Amino acid sequence: MPDGTPSQPVSGNRLPLRRVLPAALALVACALSGDSAFAQTASAHTTWREYGGSADGSQYSALKEVDRSNVSKLQVAWTYRTGDERKYSFNPLVVDGVMYVLAKSNTIVALDAGTGKEIWVHETDPKTTLITNRGINYWESSDRSDRRLLFAVRNELQAIDARTGKSIATFGTNGRVDVREGLGRAPKSLTLVQSYNPGRVFGDLLILGSATNEEYDSGPGDIRAYNVITGKLAWTFHTIPHPGEIGYETWPKDAWKTVGGANDWAGMALDEKRGIVYIPTASPKYNFYGGNRAGANLFGDCLIALNARTGKLVWYFQMVHHDIWDYDNGTTPMLATVRHNGKMVDVVAQAGKVGFVWVFDRETGKPLWPVEERPEPKSDVPGEQTWPTQPFPTKPPPFARQTFTADDLSPFLEADEREQITKQMQAARNHGLFTPPGLGDTVEMPGNNGGANFGGAAVDPTNGNMYVISKDLPAMLKLELATAVSHAGSPEAQGRSIFAANCSICHGADRAGKPPAIPSLVDVDSRLGKDRIESVVRHGQGPMPAFAKLSDADLHSLLAYLAKPDLAPATEAPVQAAPADAAPGSAHYKSGFGFMFARSGLPVIAPPWTTLTAYDLNTGTIRWQEPLGVVPELAAKGFTDTGSQFPKVNPVVTAGGLIFTGTRDRKVRALDSSTGKVLWEAEVPAALEGMPAIYEVGGKQFIVFCAAAQATTYTHNVPGHAASTDPIPGAYVAFALPGTSTN
Template identity: 60%
Template sequence: MRTLLLFLAVSALAQDPHATWSDYGGAADSAQYSSLTQINKTNVTKLKVAWTYSTGDSGKYAFNPLTANGLLYVEAKNGSLVALEAGTGKEVWTYPATAGLITTHGVNYWESADHKQSRLLFTQNLILKALDARTGKPIAGFATDLREGLGRDPKTVAVVQSFTPGKVYKDLLIMGSATNQEYDSAPGDIRAFSVLTGKLIWSFRTIPHPGEFGYDTWPKDAWKTVGGANAWSEISLDTKRGIVYIPTASPKYNFYGGNRKGMNLFGDSLVALDAATGKRVWHYQMVHHDIWDYDNATAPKLITVKHDGKMVDAIAQAGKQGFLWVFDRTNGKPLWPIEERKVPKSDVPGEEAWPTQPFPTKPPAFARQSLTDKDLNPFLSAEETAQIKDSVLSARNEGLFTPPGLRPTVQMPGNNGGANWGGAAAVPDKGLVYVVSKDFPAILKLEPDGTRAAAQTSGAEAQGQWVFGQECLKCHPSDLSALNGKFTREQLRGIIRNGKGTMPAQAQVSDGDANLIASYLLNPQRARHETNVPQRYFSSFGFMVTSSGLSAVKPPWTTMTAYDLNEGTIKWQIPLGQVPDLAAKGFTDTGAHFPKTNPVVTATGLIFTGTRDKMVRALDSETGKVLWEFETPAGIEGMPAIYEIAGKEYVVFCAAAAATTRTHATPGHPADNSPVRGSYVAFALP
């Protein structure tokens, strides 16, 4: 009898995709929802640490663990993939990261219909790979170069590996990609690969080719040269209908589109594809001709709501602008009206900002969408407040879609604000969605190519490339292949300072510039490359960060917003997390600063989440009230996993991120710049 009951219990778990955690985000639908019921509002305060597993290094991790076959899969040990006993945290096997870092936010799990085979699929150093999920041994012959098949020379594709895994549909792995941020980035094709062979099965081109739907929303040759419009974040799958939902990002370059005039489908869109074939089912574009970097950065949430007296299978997409977009997921029709409103024109030569943008009329926005001089951080000195106030007042500031220009322009909630990866959870059958958001304003300013200011908007390699052009190019060739790793950074700096052979010492080059030149010479592939764009403009991301390291806007900096999408209303909104040194002074409602906070909601009315203040918390999903909290060894970035082993429910957090525990050094309280001592921490009832 006991054996029969155990079999029935296991069978029930297998039939309920939300009762296991064998997929990134919990299940194919990326709901970040658990149907397990052992831990509830009554007993959550009794949670204790069941086990911990050290990451074994001081690296920073934001990995969502997966569980299958009694194992828990995590990233640790300098980026290696590690299998643990899910009930004890004991290490079983390790796949070392000797060939480069694996997908940093999670991996995919596949199991054959007869349950005889199971695989872990992930990208590593631009290569799609597979392991035997039970043993950790690589699958022989399975290695697909993701730079190929994009219609570009693979040698020119520097970045294509996403931080997040894709979704498995039957024997297909459907994936997006993370392109670079430059004009020469790769196109953001959505691709499906065989989980058995790694072979490319289908592609959906987000920058359409001639004859494809949306081709007329770009210049005629854009498909040959323009990149981005990619899905770098998370995707969701309706397994019943066989539809995969893809939230896409901006075309590149992020802040200037003179080389890509038009609406630019399928950039910044929610695209529904037939998961078996890649054929478009429907789409909706949230930003036309994006020049703000307003990506759709969270997984869309598949929910069922009561709307106009009928039950509707819907989909909700949270974005960087602070809007929550809600559609019928079968046909893409909005549940509430979306208005096309006129927005400001660009004054940048060659740019043609799209004249209108879509604005949802319902539900209300979850983030602040404007910034004035009355909204500044109250914890600043009078001098710094005056400086920031002057910056805001002197900038162009005409709302959410103020185009970047040669004069500074204000962004709010910012290109790194609003909702980001892992930032939303849902109760699928009740139409409830919970969104974590940050308000992080920015001031953008475009700089013309060829200037030092333009070079400074990128990394050290691009800056070094500019200095090299000014100081070295007259005597040295631009072809750097002859160097080919011959010198170290210190050797290159020494040659610049002291000379070598017929080359004299370059006394006019500062130590800082010498270091930048060395960065370029060591990694020229990471510098900027020539393109056919007649005039290029560049901007930094322009984050408005104060001398204390905090945002220039007044708190709350991070919020969680609860939506009832049966009504299209906000149930509650709370500040999420704290900045400890401010909390010690009585300022407890600031919200954490600069989070990547990923919630998980449960059938028992709990929301589990962690923040960069080292705290994990359980909230009441009805009210947002904190019911339980616990301090972990490091900050939290990424979502927890909830699963059951041998009748016991576990909640596991990856506590391995830099902790924003203090704003800055103060007497007796040094700034917290200590190395991360990360671990995976599992909680359970006694």
């Protein structure tokens, strides 16, 4: 529906891209109008009390003591060491001069925001790896007598006193709420429900997304709101609709009982004046095969507008129908006010993995520019029913490359490597963004870990300028029938079965991998040790995704097998999850993520691998695009325009005309928001994954970075470059103009 007309209910092959519910709209506040909207947004965004700086998640600061004229004078004001070797990508909160960070084996720590001095520590289980590790939530009562921090640990929502760090026992049951409950599945069958992002506080409600696993047994991605005082569930929005709900017809009957995903892991934006929360969703599961979920699959890969008080649907738009590419909407929606066709319009913009920025009227969901449904190739995999068309926005232009052929290979490839990859690509299926994964090689670009990822966008809400960090990382997908897990026999035998079902599709049945893109796991126990392997499996590392879904028992068995594989010889072929001639939809096909890296450990596509793109949402045009960061080994040889490799960094834009961000090369930078040129940079103790926080204490502006990730490009063995085993010297590093106290 290019004209943005609200759709009708599903009938046959008609697909509603959006639906406006007048009853829900009647509950929200009236729209802002005229140029006064600019003035109102300019006066806000002066604190950093919420993830991303504010409820709208704009990653914008109206503070402007630090600007283009003096940013080069920034110096370290204070440093706080994380106190362990763990990786952190945490966005601090700052309230009343107190900063809340994650450190010391995943504990919540309160610091003096002006000096970095420790105030208190709230300890969690030192062995835990499952915590809301990108940010937490702050709430206070109207009289400020009750002030709380809210976060999740191991699927349990918790509340602590923001002034003391003490647990609040009256929250939930003995201070805990099990977020696995109420999803229509046996709670203990759901290994991962909590999101690594913190959600949004609206009044006395905490609105949460989730981080379901990547497999066929994933839980549903319901959006839920909890009362911040009692912990009781207030409302639920089913992203896999139940009978009688909008979108139920876009799935097989009773899919909500078995299919998972369609979750919000990327963050959400809240329009507090309207009472609308904007929620981007991910793909349904399994990521690369949908034979068990025929249909368009609402509300997977959607931007959903919900009434924040009730959870009722206001409108939605689906960016990918029946996703079989893992093309999640991977960033927080951006709220701004723009001039469109001579009128001031409040908009919400969404960037994702595909490389598009979608821009909608915030109240109606109508796209600002036409959207075209274009025909796409069919799948040849048994049981798969691809959707016949996919939507393409006509404006703005994409921020990422969306095609990849042998002509686009990196100039840094070795000759024999180039020849090998060229032959593979020429034999692969390669028909653009929506080429269905098949039983042979299929090229995917920008890739399922490409485009924009969590926190990768920021917006200046006063002028409609939006900034997107993205990476170009092509993938080569190939489906094969999955194998079943057996829990019979010794731990090593069980571990071999777990390895076959979860790891062999990438690392091979012989564990030899395909170095350097996929490292060998032969003798990995002696090389890395059990603790390091467990951390990588739980958290992911470099291109490897996290496998947090594995139970403790399964992980123990997997580690036993990797340590002593000879105790579990492969005496028979792995059992397939379903026979090849099974009924359509009952077979489980799987694919590795297929990231295409060269022997050097760098992407096989020509650089730049990371870019920062500036948009003018008033006109739907690109203002500028620049490579972001460097690869130190290449920069030393004079190649400085490559962008960094495999970034997970988040920009923050300021009223001082600056963009602050950091990269894996251990550099933090300030760029001119009007040109993208670097005006200041500094080296920090470790690499960055995450978002800086900008705040003010005593009239002084600070910029704090969480520098606590692996800095080296080489996260596994590469010819001539051993994998880094150095501990991560993590720290929170605050910068300010001269005159700020240091420690």
